[in-house]
Amino acid sequence: MIETPEIAIVRVAFAAGETIVDNGPADAGSAAATGFASRRVAAPGTTLFDLALEASKKVISGGGETPPVRPCGVVAATFSNEMRFPALSVRIASALGLDPSVPAMDLQAACSAYPYALYVAGRLAADAGGTVLLVDGDLQSRLVDSGDAATAPLFSDAATATLVSARPSSGAKSAFAFLNRASDALSCPPQGPVRMDGFGVFSFVAAEVAPFLSSFVREAGGTIDAFVPHQANMYMVRRLAKAAGLEGILVTCGPEFANPGSCSVPLALAARGVSGRVLLAGFGAGLSAAACVVTVAPGAVGVPEDAQDP
Numbered sequence: 001m002i003e004t005p006e007i008a009i010v011r012v013a014f015a016a017g018e019t020i021v022d023n024g025p026a027d028a029g030s031a032a033a034t035g036f037a038s039r040r041v042a043a044p045g046t047t048l049f050d051l052a053l054e055a056s057k058k059v060i061s062g063g064g065e066t067p068p069v070r071p072c073g074v075v076a077a078t079f080s081n082e083m084r085f086p087a088l089s090v091r092i093a094s095a096l097g098l099d100p101s102v103p104a105m106d107l108q109a110a111c112s113a114y115p116y117a118l119y120v121a122g123r124l125a126a127d128a129g130g131t132v133l134l135v136d137g138d139l140q141s142r143l144v145d146s147g148d149a150a151t152a153p154l155f156s157d158a159a160t161a162t163l164v165s166a167r168p169s170s171g172a173k174s175a176f177a178f179l180n181r182a183s184d185a186l187s188c189p190p191q192g193p194v195r196m197d198g199f200g201v202f203s204f205v206a207a208e209v210a211p212f213l214s215s216f217v218r219e220a221g222g223t224i225d226a227f228v229p230h231q232a233n234m235y236m237v238r239r240l241a242k243a244a245g246l247e248g249i250l251v252t253c254g255p256e257f258a259n260p261g262s263c264s265v266p267l268a269l270a271a272r273g274v275s276g277r278v279l280l281a282g283f284g285a286g287l288s289a290a291a292c293v294v295t296v297a298p299g300a301v302g303v304p305e306d307a308q309d310p
Contacts, residue, residue: 001216001219002177003175004166004173004174004176005126005167005172006166006170006172006174006295007118007119007121007165007166008165008167008297010163010297011162011300012270013056013270014055014159014160014161014266014267014271015055015058015158015159016040016156016260017041017042017043017051017139017141017156018040018042019041019043020038021039021040021041022037022038023037023038023039034154034233034234034235035235035255036259037255038258039141039258040156040157040158040258042139042141046139048078048080048081048088048137048138048139051139051159052076052078052092052135052161055137055161056096056133056135057096058161059163060133060161069163071093071098071102071133071163072125072128072129073102073124073128073132074092074102074103074132075117075121075124075133076106076107076135077106077113077117077135077137077262078108078113078136078138079108080140080143081106082139087104089104092133103124105120109262109290110261110262110285110288111230111232111284111288112283112288113282114136115178115265115280115290115292116282116290117262118162119176122164122294126168131163131165132164132165133162133164134163135160136159136160136162136261136265136266137160137263138157138158138263141156142192143155143193144193148193151193151194153258154233155260157260158261158267159263160263160267167295174295175216177290178289179208179209181204181208183286185197185200186287202236204283204287205239205240205283206239206240208287208289209281210243213240213244213281214244217244220279224278225249225275225278226249227246227249227250227251227278227279228251228265228278228279228280229250229265229281229283230264230265231252231253231264232284233254237250237254240283246279249279251274252268253267253271265281269296275296275297275298275299275300276296278296279292280292280293280294
């Protein structure tokens with residue numbers, strides 16, 4: 001476990017794919033097994049950059065209810081940036097008119113990326129003494145084989161934007177833990193398609209991720225107000241929460257948004273209005289898992305999906 005000065009999520013916003021695709025009745029078996037009756041898919045011509053910029057503008061403006069924030073850094077987590085470079089973070093920083101001296105970087109950890117990105121953003125916020133913009137998102141629908149019943153009904157499109165601050169003077173701590181195994185049970189070459197050994201991934205989550213989370217919670221200590229995991233599928237998430245003793249505080253958004261990748265964690269925060277001391281977890285491709293306990297400020301998720309950009 002890694003401890004840091006308190007890292008706080010100040011505000012979260014999201015932009016999901018515009019098209020709602022029904023997963024039944026043709027995929028009725030998959031919908032019943034995963035809990036995903038539908039998924040959100042980006043319209044033709046919409047790019048990851050479009051969704052990420054939309055979410056970023058919402059979170060910076062606060063839906064027009066607060067003075068705009070000027071981030072002191074930009075961190076982006078994605079594996080589906082439509083350009084190898086420039087980095088998504090650099091493009092977002094430029095589009096927002098941030099000073100060229102503002103640091104901007106991308107990282108890639110697939111399903112586990114959000115806790116990793118929070119750690120990087122929190123440390124940057126602490127060192128720079130400001131607020132960091134964390135962008136997380138993927139267009140996964142364009143990386144799946146539409147005829148593959150194991151992947152096509154699962155993966156959706158969305159981007160989220162999180163404002164992250166550090167509070168070293170509070171005396172409180174945030175905690176992070178990571179777990180990695182080299183495996184192609186869930187893999188994707190640069191141009192796709194995503195390939196998944198569902199049993200292999202489920203076995204990893206049941207045999208390794210559940211005890212990993214249980215141990216992390218004990219070591220981190222203190223009261224946890226909510227458990228917000230990666231929305232891999234509803235059956236897997238509920239089994240994981242039960243095995244780790246966290247079912248009573250489980251927060252999900254999968255039935256509405258399916259699995260948009262690592263950004264499903266902040267998307268669930270935004271969709272469900274979570275606040276307090278929160279356990280966040282990502283797991284899957286790698287095979288990997290990452291978890292953190294951080295503070296989510298009251299009112300952090302008050303930016304609606306249809307908020308107007310400034």
